[in-house]
Amino acid sequence: MAQAFETRDRLCKAHGWSKEQVELVPVLASGDKVLDRPLAEIGGKALWTKELDVWLGEGRIDVSVHSAKDVETIRPSQFGFGAVLPRADRRDCLVGAASIADIPQGAVVGTSAPRRASQLLNLRPDCEVVTFRGNVATRLGKLKAGEADVTFLAAAGLERLGESAVGAPLEVDEWIPAAAQGAIVLECRAADEATKAMLAAIDDHGTRVELEAERALLAELGGTCHSPIAVLCQPGGEGLTMRAALFSPDGTERIEGEAVFDALDLAPVKALAKDLLARATPGIAPHFGGAS
Known part of the structure; x- marks a missing residue:
């Protein structure tokens, strides 16, 4: 609303x-x-x-x-x-700890997003992930009730609800957001x-260009809501730059790549998808339809 x-x-x-x-x-x-x-x-x-x-x-x-x-x-x-x-803040916020490194050893992390779960486990394999769904108030209530030690929320959603003070934003160079986030x-x-x-x-033309590029990547990868994928697309130089990472659900396998492209030519984005699929490991490939 x-x-x-x-x-x-x-x-x-x-x-x-x-x-x-x-x-x-x-x-x-x-x-x-x-x-x-x-x-x-x-x-x-x-x-x-x-x-x-x-x-x-x-x-x-x-x-x-x-x-x-x-x-x-x-x-x-x-x-x-x-x-x-116009795109708002594309970052995730970590609620319950100041950074990924500050999450307590063996902490229970609540999320239902494959990207967040696999990216977390890639960085912190000691953590346990449990399903956490609902709107912002629901998830914050579950966290307060002790159902998890930490969780993730989109910075843009918090901002739109006037809750910008909640959580610690995770910088995109260390924690890649979801395609189209914000x-x-x-x-x-x-x-x-x-x-x-x-x-x-x-x-907003600039946001539309980013969105179309990110969705083009997902389409080429055959990505679905099951697919652990993180994507960052933003202006860079005279065009745009895209960084994408694919994960295995348990976080043990990760591959990533980059593309530089012009808004009118998405060929490099499609080439990035093909390169990622070509390098997909056995734990990653089954989760992307383009790999078949």
Whole structure:
């Protein structure tokens, strides 16, 4: 809802509308209904989009507001990204310790994200990972109740909720974030020209370029919600730079690579994916469809 509020505010500012001219329609996603199992076990990222897809397809809503990192790589052709909002902080925050090194020996770490679990175990194999799902308040409540010693939360989500003081941000040179983390996408019907024109006024080109590159990498890798992958794409020199790391679920195996590319040419991104797949170890390869 915080993301929907931000979207409404940006639309009102861009078009000179009052808040009453933008109706917010809450939709409870399946991903928020089942919290006792990892997302990958119960349907993956589609659990964040399927209810909104139905409402959007039926014309009950004109725009769906999504966290970009929660949107499946392959989407129905009837929908399209009408706008991508300016990217917020892409870092993860560690809650319960000041840094990865400061996590107590043998600590219990709560997360349901394969990337966070495998990247942590790669750096701290002494830790134990337990499933931790729910919104920010739910996960902080579980942490306070002693269900885990530490957990991870997205810095962007904390910022949007006015909770920037919570946790310690992990710098991207040491802890690589998720693909599309920190970005909000606004999806509409592909044939709805009026809504597309309305959304174009708040589209951020720089963030869209990064998002398209990161999603292109995921598509080439055949990555899913089961795939432990970390990606960092940002402006560098006259183009963009991308750093990606693939992990085995237990964190014992890790490979990574980099690409430098121009926004209009994603060939180096696809080449990076092919290189990573070619070097994928036996513990990594089964988790990426492009490796088959």
